[in-house]
Amino acid sequence: MCGVFGAYSASGAPVLEDVYLGLSALQHRGQLSAGVAWTQGGSVHIKKGLGLVHEALQQNELAEIEAHAAIGHVRYATAGGTERENSQPLGANYAQGPVAIAHNGNLTNATALSSYLANRGAIFQTTCDTETIIQLMAHQPSTVQLEALENALTKITGAYSIAVLFEDCLIAARDPWGFRPLALGRRGDDYFVASESCAFEIIGAEFLRDVEAGEILVIDRRGVISRRLPITAQRLRHCSFEYVYFARPDSVIDGRSVYAARKNLGACLARGGKCPQNSIVAGMPDSGTLAALGLAQEAGVPFEAGVVRNRYVGRTFIQPTQRVREAGVKIKLNPQPGIFDGKEAVIVDDSIVRGTTAGRTVSTIRGAGAKKVHMRIASPPVRYPCYYGIDTPSSEELIAAQSDIEELRVKIGADTLRYISCEELCESIGLPREELCTACFDGGYLDEEESGGRLEV
Amino acid sequence: MCGVFGAYSASGAPVLEDVYLGLSALQHRGQLSAGVAWTQGGSVHIKKGLGLVHEALQQNELAEIEAHAAIGHVRYATAGGTERENSQPLGANYAQGPVAIAHNGNLTNATALSSYLANRGAIFQTTCDTETIIQLMAHQPSTVQLEALENALTKITGAYSIAVLFEDCLIAARDPWGFRPLALGRRGDDYFVASESCAFEIIGAEFLRDVEAGEILVIDRRGVISRRLPITAQRLRHCSFEYVYFARPDSVIDGRSVYAARKNLGACLARGGKCPQNSIVAGMPDSGTLAALGLAQEAGVPFEAGVVRNRYVGRTFIQPTQRVREAGVKIKLNPQPGIFDGKEAVIVDDSIVRGTTAGRTVSTIRGAGAKKVHMRIASPPVRYPCYYGIDTPSSEELIAAQSDIEELRVKIGADTLRYISCEELCESIGLPREELCTACFDGGYLDEEESGGRLEV
Amino acid sequence: MCGVFGAYSASGAPVLEDVYLGLSALQHRGQLSAGVAWTQGGSVHIKKGLGLVHEALQQNELAEIEAHAAIGHVRYATAGGTERENSQPLGANYAQGPVAIAHNGNLTNATALSSYLANRGAIFQTTCDTETIIQLMAHQPSTVQLEALENALTKITGAYSIAVLFEDCLIAARDPWGFRPLALGRRGDDYFVASESCAFEIIGAEFLRDVEAGEILVIDRRGVISRRLPITAQRLRHCSFEYVYFARPDSVIDGRSVYAARKNLGACLARGGKCPQNSIVAGMPDSGTLAALGLAQEAGVPFEAGVVRNRYVGRTFIQPTQRVREAGVKIKLNPQPGIFDGKEAVIVDDSIVRGTTAGRTVSTIRGAGAKKVHMRIASPPVRYPCYYGIDTPSSEELIAAQSDIEELRVKIGADTLRYISCEELCESIGLPREELCTACFDGGYLDEEESGGRLEV
Amino acid sequence: MCGVFGAYSASGAPVLEDVYLGLSALQHRGQLSAGVAWTQGGSVHIKKGLGLVHEALQQNELAEIEAHAAIGHVRYATAGGTERENSQPLGANYAQGPVAIAHNGNLTNATALSSYLANRGAIFQTTCDTETIIQLMAHQPSTVQLEALENALTKITGAYSIAVLFEDCLIAARDPWGFRPLALGRRGDDYFVASESCAFEIIGAEFLRDVEAGEILVIDRRGVISRRLPITAQRLRHCSFEYVYFARPDSVIDGRSVYAARKNLGACLARGGKCPQNSIVAGMPDSGTLAALGLAQEAGVPFEAGVVRNRYVGRTFIQPTQRVREAGVKIKLNPQPGIFDGKEAVIVDDSIVRGTTAGRTVSTIRGAGAKKVHMRIASPPVRYPCYYGIDTPSSEELIAAQSDIEELRVKIGADTLRYISCEELCESIGLPREELCTACFDGGYLDEEESGGRLEV
Ligand SMILES: Nc1ncnc2c1ncn2[C@@H]1O[C@H](COP(=O)(O)OP(=O)(O)O)[C@@H](O)[C@H]1O
Ligand SMILES: Nc1ncnc2c1ncn2[C@@H]1O[C@H](COP(=O)(O)OP(=O)(O)O)[C@@H](O)[C@H]1O
Ligand SMILES: Nc1ncnc2c1ncn2[C@@H]1O[C@H](COP(=O)(O)OP(=O)(O)O)[C@@H](O)[C@H]1O
Ligand SMILES: Nc1ncnc2c1ncn2[C@@H]1O[C@H](COP(=O)(O)OP(=O)(O)O)[C@@H](O)[C@H]1O
Ligand code: SF4
Ligand code: SF4
Ligand code: SF4
Ligand code: SF4
Ligand SMILES: [Mg+2]
Ligand SMILES: [Mg+2]
Ligand SMILES: [Mg+2]
Ligand SMILES: [Mg+2]
Incomplete structure (x- = not known):
């Protein structure tokens, strides 16, 4: 990108x-x-x-x-x-x-x-x-x-x-x-x-x-x-992943607000299944925050800033030495102490790519006292690489291409795991499916005909 | 600090x-x-x-x-x-x-x-x-x-x-x-x-x-x-401003969670007066966010990420040239487009020091379509300098030391402006007032006796 | 070069x-x-x-x-x-x-x-x-x-x-x-x-x-x-200026020692005219040193390190500010105090290009007490630009292209000024004239025929 | 220094x-x-x-x-x-x-x-x-x-x-x-x-x-x-080593020209013993050059720039890696090719400290074709450390403190080796011996009485 x-x-x-x-x-x-x-x-x-x-x-x-x-x-x-x-x-x-x-x-x-x-x-x-x-x-x-x-x-x-x-x-x-x-x-x-x-x-x-x-x-x-x-x-192919993850929430792309799209994605997740009693909703900062907020508001469950991101502890700030690797993902994302104690945690992220972050998050939140951890992903499973400018890993590294959703749930250690469908994605964005690219979710790439015979890839 | x-x-x-x-x-x-x-x-x-x-x-x-x-x-x-x-x-x-x-x-x-x-x-x-x-x-x-x-x-x-x-x-x-x-x-x-x-x-x-x-x-x-x-x-004097602004929300200081304190401060603001109908609550990022969340939850009014902060546009990133000064505070804080349209905005910040940010925020939010802008400050007015390690301006520059609250409201251009009291601050933190320093709010500095005759300042 | x-x-x-x-x-x-x-x-x-x-x-x-x-x-x-x-x-x-x-x-x-x-x-x-x-x-x-x-x-x-x-x-x-x-x-x-x-x-x-x-x-x-x-x-054209100025004295080029060539150039100058009584010979460091030594030895006149070059005061060390320009060439070349007092100075340099250094040197040496200053140049007058890789100024800036030798002597203020001829140059190097390029001295550039019709310049 | x-x-x-x-x-x-x-x-x-x-x-x-x-x-x-x-x-x-x-x-x-x-x-x-x-x-x-x-x-x-x-x-x-x-x-x-x-x-x-x-x-x-x-x-103690090595030749110190002192030191060496027939004189650049010139002029033997120093190859330019150490002193000092062939070389240096440079020089000059190599040192043997501001090694590292002159000659591999005496040093400078410090040559340090009882060292 x-x-x-x-x-x-x-x-x-x-x-x-x-x-x-x-x-x-x-x-x-x-x-x-x-x-x-x-x-x-x-x-x-x-x-x-x-x-x-x-x-x-x-x-x-x-x-x-x-x-x-x-x-x-x-x-x-x-x-x-x-x-x-x-x-x-x-x-x-x-x-x-x-x-x-x-x-x-x-x-x-x-x-x-x-x-x-x-x-x-x-x-x-x-x-x-x-x-x-x-x-x-x-x-x-x-x-x-x-x-x-x-x-x-x-x-x-x-x-x-x-x-x-x-x-x-x-x-x-x-x-x-x-x-x-x-x-x-x-x-x-x-x-x-x-x-x-x-x-x-x-x-x-x-x-x-x-x-x-x-x-x-x-x-x-x-x-x-x-x-x-x-x-x-033959048809438009606006990248749907821009709304999910890449674009800034205060942008409007092809007539649709990114902020609204993300909140809708969260609301959509809420409609997909009730949150348990005594649960709190938290987003993975920053990419999952707005979907979490949308979910919490639709579900009527309290939203908390449950995962803290240290602004000063990023790629450029801390080098991945032995000691740092031991400290693991903690250097970027910490659970808010005291928040999850005795609660069921509904954790929202925008997508799962390799799954490493997701796995660590679940265990961290559990370690912070959550009785259960429910992962909610504000997009369909990413199963195919993107050939249109976004740097996604090959299918072998895409965890959702290698496992079905139940296997994936077990791998990341969550109590439940839920995604949305491609239709829901398009509805949340507010554009017809035939104007959006969803190839990394459903494999529907530009074909020979669409590309006027210049296809190669 | x-x-x-x-x-x-x-x-x-x-x-x-x-x-x-x-x-x-x-x-x-x-x-x-x-x-x-x-x-x-x-x-x-x-x-x-x-x-x-x-x-x-x-x-x-x-x-x-x-x-x-x-x-x-x-x-x-x-x-x-x-x-x-x-x-x-x-x-x-x-x-x-x-x-x-x-x-x-x-x-x-x-x-x-x-x-x-x-x-x-x-x-x-x-x-x-x-x-x-x-x-x-x-x-x-x-x-x-x-x-x-x-x-x-x-x-x-x-x-x-x-x-x-x-x-x-x-x-x-x-x-x-x-x-x-x-x-x-x-x-x-x-x-x-x-x-x-x-x-x-x-x-x-x-x-x-x-x-x-x-x-x-x-x-x-x-x-x-x-x-x-x-x-x-003779008494303890833990700095109350640490809970309001300085400390990280995932810290616990002298037995009290900073996160909880900030949400309590917001809840306290909510109890201080009903939010208007058709209003939304937004925090000034990042320092006002948790109090805004606390207010929104206590008041039952939707919380929105209404003000966006560009992470990459800070002091070290952009120099204050002529062109940049014209662009003003926009380089750091932008209103979320479309969010405020036709709504009453309840904007929460942790404190007002010189008042420049506050004034600009009000006009920006209004420019983004808000019918009314209500400022809520999650601490008492800052009226006195701190001699205990926090770099506050002198009283002449402290806007709350120069104006009463109604004057201040007019200066920053808000429709309403509300603070909390020192008592409410201490309650929100959860420590007795005689264990907290509140000198920058009420002027109660360490005196000759308390300092064992070594006072100077 | x-x-x-x-x-x-x-x-x-x-x-x-x-x-x-x-x-x-x-x-x-x-x-x-x-x-x-x-x-x-x-x-x-x-x-x-x-x-x-x-x-x-x-x-x-x-x-x-x-x-x-x-x-x-x-x-x-x-x-x-x-x-x-x-x-x-x-x-x-x-x-x-x-x-x-x-x-x-x-x-x-x-x-x-x-x-x-x-x-x-x-x-x-x-x-x-x-x-x-x-x-x-x-x-x-x-x-x-x-x-x-x-x-x-x-x-x-x-x-x-x-x-x-x-x-x-x-x-x-x-x-x-x-x-x-x-x-x-x-x-x-x-x-x-x-x-x-x-x-x-x-x-x-x-x-x-x-x-x-x-x-x-x-x-x-x-x-x-x-x-x-x-x-x-049709013929060879080894650059004669390499022997005069560019190459390092400890190199041997096309079978001829640069060191020997430079000493020969000095000896040649000695044979061109007797040194006055009570004179001393000094070279402009570093480019004129070896010719000066050759001259002194051939003439039987004492060689002195009469001009000092501050190694640490060069282009990269000192910037040409106003103050530095006033100090002029002194920042690089100083006369040895006491050496020239009451003597006639025979100063040897490898070449004169724009003439600025030469002019300043004469007046500096005179200021150091020399009764007369005789300039000796260990090459013919540089009158034409080089098109073969050496960065010489255009003819307008070449002082020897603008004046005959007597005028030039007056311009630089020397009591006498002597050059060598192209023949002497080639003899000193030890190669036949038709194997050497001497175009910057005599204008004999590569012509249409020699360049196989690909001449352009 | x-x-x-x-x-x-x-x-x-x-x-x-x-x-x-x-x-x-x-x-x-x-x-x-x-x-x-x-x-x-x-x-x-x-x-x-x-x-x-x-x-x-x-x-x-x-x-x-x-x-x-x-x-x-x-x-x-x-x-x-x-x-x-x-x-x-x-x-x-x-x-x-x-x-x-x-x-x-x-x-x-x-x-x-x-x-x-x-x-x-x-x-x-x-x-x-x-x-x-x-x-x-x-x-x-x-x-x-x-x-x-x-x-x-x-x-x-x-x-x-x-x-x-x-x-x-x-x-x-x-x-x-x-x-x-x-x-x-x-x-x-x-x-x-x-x-x-x-x-x-x-x-x-x-x-x-x-x-x-x-x-x-x-x-x-x-x-x-x-x-x-x-x-x-009780007496003056102007540092004699300033004239020998440290000071710039165009300085005048305590009324004496450094340039003249160095040439005198060389002349003094010439008077100490005839140069062999068919010999040439060269100085170790830059510190031995002037004494070499003085020696050559006094002895009537040709002076040559026989040792070349690469100005751009110094401590700051080239790091002492394995490969560089193999190349040894060559990176700084090269013999002029062709000069020494079949001659006896009289090499003049200002002093010998540890002896490494001297030893390498002798073998390099011999390798360049010299029949014999005669080392001449324009100062007395350095046998004692300096406590007055010059960073000399301790006696253990001073080669002249560890060997008599004949042993030293053998160590550095020269055919002959000659120094001057302290008296000759003072005469060459032109100041009475009781106004000069010569402690690093003769061990005559400031004593208890001279230092008013404040001696310590
Ligand atoms: N193409 C992409 N490049 C980089 N980051 C991405 C991309 N797509 C999504 N992301 C972000 O990376 C996160 C992926 O996390 P996840 O797959 O759990 O772990 P990992 O860090 O191992 O890739 C998503 O939450 C999303 O914010
Ligand atoms: N001592 C302090 N030093 C720096 N920033 C502070 C301090 N106290 C509070 N702040 C932060 O600065 C903001 C003050 O804003 P405000 O007074 O409106 O504008 P200004 O930017 O003109 O000072 C507060 O919201 C708070 O987050
Ligand atoms: N092509 C060249 N580029 C740079 N320096 C040169 C060139 N040719 C000769 N020189 C050196 O520059 C010196 C020229 O000095 P001179 O003409 O008196 O003064 P100026 O410094 O004004 O050019 C010569 O002595 C020579 O050492
Ligand atoms: N106190 C000193 N510090 C550094 N260099 C010195 C000092 N005294 C003399 N020298 C220089 O160092 C050279 C000494 O060389 P030498 O003793 O042969 O070898 P080494 O390089 O092993 O010390 C002298 O010729 C002189 O120019
Ligand atoms: S494949 Fe995915 S990321 Fe690439 S353009 Fe299509 S929707 Fe966007
Ligand atoms: S004066 Fe204010 S900022 Fe300073 S220590 Fe007291 S409470 Fe904290
Ligand atoms: S013109 Fe002069 S400098 Fe150029 S190659 Fe010929 S001799 Fe050399
Ligand atoms: S001991 Fe030697 S170097 Fe030191 S001050 Fe005396 S003469 Fe100079
Ligand atoms: Mg993410
Ligand atoms: Mg703030
Ligand atoms: Mg020159
Ligand atoms: Mg030396």
């Missing part, structure tokens, strides 16, 4: 500090690296680094750059490895001019395209599928960059929400299925695009609308022009 | 990684600097640095040090300025041997003691009152370090919870009034002291008991011995 | 520390950046950074890498600008496999080649002419890397001494004119190539021979194979 | 950049750490760090500080260990005001003074004898700082050249024997003190005179006042 941001000021105001702030608001979408790109004197300039936005970039430095158009990117783990050169944005100064791209998503036919290009002399600098888009552009006959980009996009398939920078023009494009979110905002004469609407608040911009699936926005001095890719998808 | 930690392993196991982890769990008590001290080859060694624990110290490096006794410190703002040399622990190798001290609190007669010592040739390296304790020790006739320390402690007055390291011995001491918390823990043969009990969980130790007011624990190869300062306080 | 180094261990021993040491011995050839490349798991790995070798690279880190073939580079100023991405070695993983190149020299037809390549979809990552070689390779039909390299080399003209790394093979090649030096060394089964023979001593290797003009050495598990470029130069 | 520098601008101009430049010129006297101190707002400010001046300090930062009085220090190895807190200047804000000291030398009664002070409550922050002077001042009854300093100086014995800073006054003082050099300079109304006169050139100041043994200079707004310590030395 990644986050992209783009800014264009028609009035010529410098925008790199806005990009910095926007990326900070998208930090939850990627903590591995961060970068920005802008054009100056006819060529692309890029600054990027490893770590969080404030570690990778210098706000001060950016604030002093006089560029009125820029893009930015935060990066999660990717197929491309963690090396510095795979950080984004990627940029190039090729024959037709400067170009930089920030990409959220995953191309499913990148391998085929790469060997096609390599045989034509292309030298790849990265192992990142985003570079494929740039190389495709450079190998187009067209000397007009926008045309070259559109031609390139018709050759690729899979998930992409991209922000592209040309010499004096910002482009935003979303794949025909609309896998990953992409939003358009405005502040006076300045336009912004962002992976999520929550990034507009911080820069004082207003959220205008989602970029549509298959839409290409061309933003320059004259304003915003909307174009369409000459590819029509 | 600061946090202290100490570790002694009778079995001779290295303890510096435990100190690192313990300090991480106390990180909320101070983010300005962090440090550790240990003894080796008869002299004190100290590592300290600015910033968070993981910025100031190297976990790796510490893990390799073979010291079985050590102390550590995290530091908030202090009177001593932000310079590096004021970071703690402070250490010295003086005639009687090595000594290091980590101190949470504030001496009220430090100025008088300093000039007394300077006239006897003392050279102060820092402007930190902790150094006074060390200099006093060096100017005692006694050649036994423990005696010198006890003599020194009888000369000082005010708040101190200290961890002291001698060549092969760890001392923990708490002032006769018990202002700041201090807890004792154990893991097998290893003993630990920490500002808060929440620091034991992370290292797999169990919380044994609070260090008592006026108690001195001497921990060495033979175990733990309890001694008493030859000073008896 | 730059330095290149390559290492191949047939026995499979790790060589990156050797490359580090070799680059250190070539540090005088470039202080702007340093880098190394090696192959591992079928792809190229590169580490590079700005500054001196020990600033840009971590000896420790390199020592731990298990690569038995590697190349390295130190970089002076270049046309490509100082940006990080122009540092070398350059590497790429293209269709036929991994490749990395370290280049000393300057291509004279790079611009023409770049646009040819860009029109075929090539995306340039740097503004460095070395990348042209890699892009040319990628656009060759041949799937054998060595062939692709040889094809590429036949398309370029100008100066290049290169070390190239393929997956398991080290290549060293020198242009058909032999502009820049390149030497081959051996230690047991391990082979090394280096810009100068002085780099072998430090790693305990022995200097075998110069790589010849137009020669390609292929070094792999089976040993060293010598191949020839299918281009025959 | 260390270097001190002080600056006072009566016109109120900022002087910290001057101190930075002055310290750079004294860099040869200490490379372990560097620091500066100034007073501002009534208290001492200090910046110091490890490494060279430009590594330890930021020229930029210093240039912006508005202090018109300041001192600085560069530090070699010392008894105090390499820890950061032993870096100088040392400073303190004690009862009578701010004070900072930079010290070159070594007190011989520091241990006795320390325990005296510790028993009076003094807490030592460092293990550096300079702190003793500050603690002594703090324990004087006098409230006038200058008096307290003078009282303190009468209690100490040994070598000290110090620069002291009070609130608005710079003090320079030299011990009664004048062991270490100290010089006074002026630029307009600004006065400077420096360990060596060479430090004045770089800042455009003129060298006025040496500070005399036992003299105290008080420099403030009114100019320079000279005072005398109430201690008269």
